[in-house]
Amino acid sequence: MTDNHQVRLAARPEGLPTPEVWEHTTEPVPEPAEGRFVVRVSHLSLDPAMRGWMNAGRSYVPPVGIGEVMRALGAGEVVASRHPDFPQGAHVTGIFGVQEYAESDGTGVLVVDPSVVPLSTYLAVLGMTGMTAYFGLFDVGALREGETVVVSGAAGAVGSVVGQLAKIKGCRVVGIAGGPEKCAWIVDELGFDAAIDYRAENVGTALRTHAPNGIDVYFDNVGGDILDAALARLRRGARVVICGAISTYNATGRPAGPSNYMSLLVNRARMEGFVVFDYADRYAEAAAELGGWLRDGKLRSREDVVRGGVADFPDTLLRLFRGENTGKLILQIG
């Protein structure tokens, strides 16, 4: 029997999570009780939302408790089971936490087939990432064919899918990303119509160039000045989809709000937030459609895979906040 290495939240971070906020623990691998099973986690999903889960206070999910294994989506293989729906050898995804082995009763766990797409893709385009892009763009954003879509964090996990979905729907798509490599990737490889490098360009000026008639749907993953620049360029009846605000997650003071929000009035526009978990009863619909586009080559899933142990989780997480990932950041264990 091997050990189960884990990463637990030891303290609530102020700003970027430093090594002190984590505790590395080792436990025996659990034996499954009746109706439960044990998963050996092979892939961990790294998500900007994790930073929010580490904060105290009311949110859309309870905070991770001090001393608890850090919450994380993951994928792996069932290695011991007393649950008929999740037999030994099955491959699964679920909220397994930052640990090598997780016990589960099957709540929120999906069986997946790694012969169709790699296991990592079930954490990317065919996982919460893809669901977030799909429901955010189509339901919250109420996208219509031919519209102009702008997405921030465009080379990130969700943003890169959002832009591709909008292209599939015949939209003009402008992505905002950091650095020339990411900008080249979203245009050359993913087919975006234009990219704005927010590190090198004035985003407001560039939006005027690349979305000359204004923005119909702005899908925001970053918040801050980029959100403000996009608000200033809304078209009448625009929808602003609030998916995330990674630029503010590690702010230690009160982050500035979008001072151009009155553009919502001038343009009869709306700004709306959502949480992908609310769409659980429609995941199958989205997975089927996303899977079809993936199979037909209309949609690409890029996973930025870091190999290591669970102990590498804290450092890997920081890559998100430094903007070092392209596509979906995944930690592959072992």
Next chain:
Amino acid sequence: MTDNHQVRLAARPEGLPTPEVWEHTTEPVPEPAEGRFVVRVSHLSLDPAMRGWMNAGRSYVPPVGIGEVMRALGAGEVVASRHPDFPQGAHVTGIFGVQEYAESDGTGVLVVDPSVVPLSTYLAVLGMTGMTAYFGLFDVGALREGETVVVSGAAGAVGSVVGQLAKIKGCRVVGIAGGPEKCAWIVDELGFDAAIDYRAENVGTALRTHAPNGIDVYFDNVGGDILDAALARLRRGARVVICGAISTYNATGRPAGPSNYMSLLVNRARMEGFVVFDYADRYAEAAAELGGWLRDGKLRSREDVVRGGVADFPDTLLRLFRGENTGKLILQIG
């Protein structure tokens, strides 16, 4: 033949409009051309939105040009006419500007009956003010019976109607206003469930007390810190109606945005702006319903009438920004 005194915009204001931004002119009263008529303006509507019309730049209506008569809604009597639909003696409302006599071709002009309600009421509950409250609350806010509604600028023209409409629909209504007289008025006279005096109380704390289960619809007329406090108290699925932001209209720097906007994500809420002019084809529907409630005593129209000449317009306008009016501020001419 008398003179036509006018107030024109002489310069774009920085901050509060000072006397220097206005020009007082006198012209002969016009003679109506064929298909046109002349109105003697008896009542001018004073609206926070006027401040926005004075700024240069893209908005939902073109800015008032330098040297032009200041744009204003008004009511009056037709004194000369070559238009069959607007005969001499008819009472009308329309965008007549800050002047004693206005010539019109009838565009956007409505004939009203001052024997039903006073002429001033056609600028208040039965005018754009009432329409703004009606469409903002019912259409943009998508109000449902029994919800908790919070309105800022609650003793103002629009806010005082919003709260009453929400009470008619069986909602819990909390108004935010400045000073004990206004707070007493909205509770004792208009039937709001609670009032928060933002000058004397911490709005966030008071919202926790008066909207303990959170806010379903927040109707915002003020922006600034009060908007932020309301965002922090949204309930799941809440709607934030952006009607105005009077606290920011005279800001000389870039006003702060609502830093709590991520509450929209946590609470799957939306924030949406609107412009009442978009609902022109449904004004009759709203007027009929508002008129019925007015007649049945379920809705009160309070007009805060200042008597003077058009030359008093600049000073009267400032009363809005000092929060001195209760109900609809109107300048009655002569």
